[in-house]
Amino acid sequence: xxxxxxxxxxxxxxxxxxQDLSIYYxxxxxxxxxxxxxxxxxxxxxxxxxxxxxxTVLRAFNRMNDLIPISRAEGVILFHGKNxxxxxxxxxxxxxxxxxxxxxxxxxxxxxxENVAWGARINxxxxxxxxxxALVEESLRDAAVWDDVKDKLNQSGLSLSGGQQQRxxxxxxxxxxxxxxxxxxxxxxxxxxxxxxIEELIQELKKNYTILIVTHxxxxxxxxxxxxxxxxxxxxxxGYLVEYNQTDELFTSPKNEMTEQYITGRFG
Amino acid sequence: MxxxxxxxxQRLEAEIIRMGSEVEEHLTQVTAAFVERDAVxxxxxxxxDEAINERRIQVGLDALTLIATQQPMARDLRLxxxxxxxxxxxxxxxxxxxxIGKISLNIGPTPVLPTIAAHMPEMAETAREMLHLSLKxxxxxxxxxxxxxxxxxxxVDFLFNHLYADVVAYVMENPLGTTHANSxxxxxxxxxxxxxxxxxxxxxVVYMVTGVYREMSMGEYESPxxx
Ligand SMILES: Nc1ncnc2c1ncn2[C@@H]1O[C@H](COP(=O)(O)OP(=O)(O)O)[C@@H](O)[C@H]1O
Ligand SMILES: [Mg+2]
Numbered sequence: 001x002x003x004x005x006x007x008x009x010x011x012x013x014x015x016x017x018x019q020d021l022s023i024y025y026x027x028x029x030x031x032x033x034x035x036x037x038x039x040x041x042x043x044x045x046x047x048x049x050x051x052x053x054x055x056t057v058l059r060a061f062n063r064m065n066d067l068i069p070i071s072r073a074e075g076v077i078l079f080h081g082k083n084x085x086x087x088x089x090x091x092x093x094x095x096x097x098x099x100x101x102x103x104x105x106x107x108x109x110x111x112x113x114e115n116v117a118w119g120a121r122i123n124x125x126x127x128x129x130x131x132x133x134a135l136v137e138e139s140l141r142d143a144a145v146w147d148d149v150k151d152k153l154n155q156s157g158l159s160l161s162g163g164q165q166q167r168x169x170x171x172x173x174x175x176x177x178x179x180x181x182x183x184x185x186x187x188x189x190x191x192x193x194x195x196x197x198i199e200e201l202i203q204e205l206k207k208n209y210t211i212l213i214v215t216h217x218x219x220x221x222x223x224x225x226x227x228x229x230x231x232x233x234x235x236x237x238x239g240y241l242v243e244y245n246q247t248d249e250l251f252t253s254p255k256n257e258m259t260e261q262y263i264t265g266r267f268g
Numbered sequence: 269m270x271x272x273x274x275x276x277x278q279r280l281e282a283e284i285i286r287m288g289s290e291v292e293e294h295l296t297q298v299t300a301a302f303v304e305r306d307a308v309x310x311x312x313x314x315x316x317d318e319a320i321n322e323r324r325i326q327v328g329l330d331a332l333t334l335i336a337t338q339q340p341m342a343r344d345l346r347l348x349x350x351x352x353x354x355x356x357x358x359x360x361x362x363x364x365x366x367x368i369g370k371i372s373l374n375i376g377p378t379p380v381l382p383t384i385a386a387h388m389p390e391m392a393e394t395a396r397e398m399l400h401l402s403l404k405x406x407x408x409x410x411x412x413x414x415x416x417x418x419x420x421x422x423x424v425d426f427l428f429n430h431l432y433a434d435v436v437a438y439v440m441e442n443p444l445g446t447t448h449a450n451s452x453x454x455x456x457x458x459x460x461x462x463x464x465x466x467x468x469x470x471x472x473v474v475y476m477v478t479g480v481y482r483e484m485s486m487g488e489y490e491s492p493x494x495x
Contacts, residue, residue: 063437064437064441066383066430066433066434066437067381067382067383067434067437067438068382068383069382069383069385069386069387090429090433091430091433091434091437092429092432092433092436095433095436095437095440100440100441102441106441106442106443107443108443108446109443109444119440122436122439
């Protein structure tokens with residue numbers, strides 16, 4: 001149905017790319033003229049002060065902003081050479097291939113098993129029960145939560161701790177075999193230990209997935225990402241990209257004075 | 269004898285057109301009621317279904333009486349066949365309207381997902397326009413028009429597919445909204461099927477004019493696209 005697959009260029013250096021992307025809510029331009037590409041199988045952190053449009057940009061990459069009728073994207077997001085905002089692109093397909101993990105762990109009020117299976121099913125998985133069992137196990141293993149849950153797959157996903165719930169949600173996202181995983185402050189509702197475990201997990205995940213992560217936690221960005229994009233808000237309140245670089249570069253010798261001030265905690 | 273036959277045929281034809289325009293209006297109204305959470309209109313749409321059912325049965329019986337007493341041939345026979353089939357399609361479209369009304373009442377006062385509120389009326393308007401044109405093709409014996417209407421279903425399918433995707437994405441973010449999402453999907457599905465039914469009407473118009481029945485719909489969404 002989608003034409004994205006036709007444009008597949010497996011193993012390209014960039015998994016997804018924004019070109020001159022602006023996003024509006026009604027007449028308000030929330031972010032402007034973003035040019036940014038995300039290296040394949042790397043972790044890129046999006047940082048910047050609250051309200052500068054990090055979530056807005058992130059949600060543009062799998063068209064989650066479609067759910068807000070007043071929102072509108074200008075520019076292009078290239079995925080396998082195809083603009084995902086083209087008329088003939090199927091948003092179901094995009095959201096399967098560009099998965100998302102949200103700020104608050106949000107398992108379904110269903111069993112642990114069903115939480116993972118549902119993600120696959122709603123995105124078109126049609127295998128047998130045995131195939132599904134295998135997919136559920138593999139996804140839970142990849143999300144580093146298998147050992148915690150293997151003996152209670154029929155218990156409610158809500159019975160787990162916050163950190164486990166978030167890893168269950170990551171398993172649910174993985175179960176659709178995406179290429180990219182978007183994470184919007186995935187650890188902000190978790191305690192420090194759970195946060196560290198999520199960060200370790202993200203490092204593991206990049207072997208198979210390209211990861212875009214929004215975080216307001218500078219240490220987390222510095223620790224857990226390969227590349228960092230720093231956004232700020234302009235005088236017109238529109239967010240824009242100030243600086244992008246390898247994370248170690250950006251955090252040790254930022255090129256822009258604003259980046260310097262932000263990462264040293266002098267504003268924001 | 270012939271005169272009263274022609275008069276009766278005309279009367280049945282006029283009844284189809286009257287029923288059709290009522291069904292058209294109800295498509296618009298039930299969708300507006302759905303997105304505006306207007307329970308009064310939703311209830312009125314549900315209640316209206318009874319009368320449509322009765323009128324359908326009456327048209328069917330009258331048509332049978334005509335066949336039994338007048339032995340119509342050729343074009344007359346095809347017109348009567350078309351009348352009987354089209355009235356059935358109208359009745360079923362109204363079942364979908366009633367369905368949307370019931371779903372609307374089940375949802376209660378909760379606002380519907382904004383993307384649905386924003387785009388479902390456009391989907392309904394396209395389905396209504398399809399119904400309008402298929403009945404125009406019927407009234408004017410316009411085969412060319414009947415052949416053109418089914419292409420409009422692409423727009424309905426497009427909107428359906430996108431809204432369906434949005435509902436799925438909404439559930440991903442809000443697992444506690446599964447019940448609401450289910451209701452939305454049922455309502456969208458009813459609307460999508462209504463448009464498919466108008467294609468059946470076009471098929472009968474083409475048959476009526478040419479004597480050849482040809483399937484024009486693909487029946488694409490007999491099950492949800494991503495199930
Ligand atoms: N649904 C919405 N409707 C209108 N404005 C919104 C909506 N979501 C976000 N915004 C606005 O867009 C800007 C960017 O918000 P957001 O992307 O959430 O920033 P961040 O994630 O960096 O905190 C803010 O000014 C916010 O008020
Ligand atoms: Mg945010």
